[in-house]
Amino acid sequence: MANVKLTIDSIAVEVPEGTTILQAAKSLNINIPTLCYHEDQKVKANCRICVVEVNGQKLLQTACSFPVADGMTVVTNSPRVIRARRNTLELILAHHPLDCLTCQKNNSCELQNIAKELNMSKPVRYEVASRNLPIDSSSPSIVHDPNKCIVCGRCLEVCNEVQTVGVLAKEGRSFDVVVNPPYGKVFADTACVNCGQCMQVCPVGALTIHDDTTDIYMAQEAGKTLAVQVAPSVRTTIAEALGEEPGTVSTGRLVTALKRLGFHYVFDTDFSADLTIMEEGNELLHRLNTGGVLPMITSCCPAWVKFCETFYPQYVKHLSSAKSPQQMFGAVIKTFFAERNQIDPQSLFSVSVMPCTAKKYECKRYEMNDSGYQDVDVALTVQELAWMIRTAGIDFKTLPETPFDSPFGLGSGAGEIFAATGGVMEAALRTVYEVVTGQTLESLDFHAVRGVEGLKEAEVNLAGTIVKVAVVHTLSQARAIMERVAAGTADYHFIEVMACPGGCIGGAGNPIRSWKKVLRRTASVYDVDRKLPVRKSHENKEVRVLYQDYLGAPLSEKSEHLLHTKYINRQDILRL
């Protein structure tokens, strides 16, 4: 591609043809404010905050969409440009409730940032007309405040194109436009799978996390015994949520922080991820040996499970019956652990910290009470935990390190890589291979299933049987592979599906994502795996003890009862 020469604010620059003014300016470290633009999405050019002067153009042009041309002269900060941006901002603010102080996005809101950048220190000159619509907190995962929506359309792109769920719609026109679930519905009445990806891209406080932190304080005050499990991803994103570099691993500090927050037992979900592999791996072997339903598909992502139940209910028999690590842990804590430590399960409050908003919904599914109680009482996201740490005045950066508590404090590298797309598959292969062949794996790294391609495929030779596997992430990819399953052309034995782009490490409970950040987090995940002494689930000593002392064996009656679940048909929500 040819290069183009232009000047921006009198600085000459040479960039490839097709670059936008915004990108060219960025290469010169000139910051043009943006609002509807998102680095991982299509150009929308509907907010007009990014306007610049371009020679030969009478009107100001939007930098995010305007392509550079040879000999172009761009001015990004003339008084005229600044006046126009401020005026646009005032018009947006005239339609926006100014309750920043009590907004979840306070300090992380893109609109607020722009107001700061544009030095908006005077009241808005227009009459403020708020929409006065009700706030929808019907979803266990997401709170929707349509009054704060600036109609940028980012959530629509994610939900329609990346996830193909289609929960939200632009409604009405002109001044009355609002983004809402169609037909006056609330989130709980839609096909929303709770993945939270819409919330991750919302620049303002229109889509936020359903904050459950109060429940923790209440349980504490009620004198409950608090047990918390921490998902694989959390150790690589909690530090980021508290202002450190993306990809900073902080396992030991995380445990210390949780102890200081008053959790009596701090356990590692890597442990139950290993448990999941034992159950799921054996289920796969069982299906392979007995002519069971194939391909078997992973079931640890609740957003994917709900998607399958809603859009492909006739294929739920392909889902592994194994519960997700969060729910396996929940069931074990209120049974085995409670019995061992002579704690009344009723006084035990089981919490999880997850990279995920769908886990909030998962723990409330009515099947998830095999211990006789709700197995996991509250699922917190990484962001909520970060708020609790801040609120408690804990300086995360300088915390000492503490190991996880026994008996569920040991996780293998296989459990750890659950965080990244392809991780469950790789973890399963490590175990299944050794169980079937009886041989030790030479190289533990299955590179074919790592990486961020939408669909990854691999073949593994298991003592003469070729096992074909596939890994997909995002629900649009899941839909594509399900169409092939439906058509009978998906000749795989095992498929891993994760709803979030990049897997759980890109989940919506984490700090706000971009692909760049997700890649850095992913690198850290594999780094943790490489450094762990035990990297295969079946070699996890504590998992072995649990089977010996309590469960018997994978797929035993007790395991089936506590660690497996069933699925339902949700198609009626689509009114088809």
Next chain:
Amino acid sequence: MKQEIYSHTTSQSALVRVAEISARYRNRPDKLMDVILAVQKVVPSMAEDVAAVIAREMGLMQNEVYSFITFYGLLSVKEKGKYIIRMCNNAPCHVRGARAVMDAISDTLKIGVGETTQDRRFTVELCPCLGICDVSPAIMINDKTYGNLTYDSTQALIKRYIREDV
């Protein structure tokens, strides 16, 4: 409240017609307007079940169909009467006696703007200029326009509709 307005169900036979109409334009999103105009003749409103059938048959997403419908003032997701009376709301009609026309409508039907009669036969709405200011004041009932109206002629007109004499 919101739920109530929206949750009206369409008859099975009407939905079958909707499916027939929409199926002709499978994977032709550009034909959505044609489909909706045809569908509008067989259903009382673009209710959720109607949008679901259109989406399914045309290979679109339900929320796209919904967005499309709400964008146009003359399409509606809420249930409306069999006859939609649209009263022109612009200046020329106003100066030439729109008030009297409006009064005639509300006196005859006992409903105001934005309302639907209990028997679900009439809905009254305001709309922008109908483009026939030369015969103002004017109204539109479904797809027919009527001009040069007075209180009395409006009342007579509405009564003809009540008797289905149109």
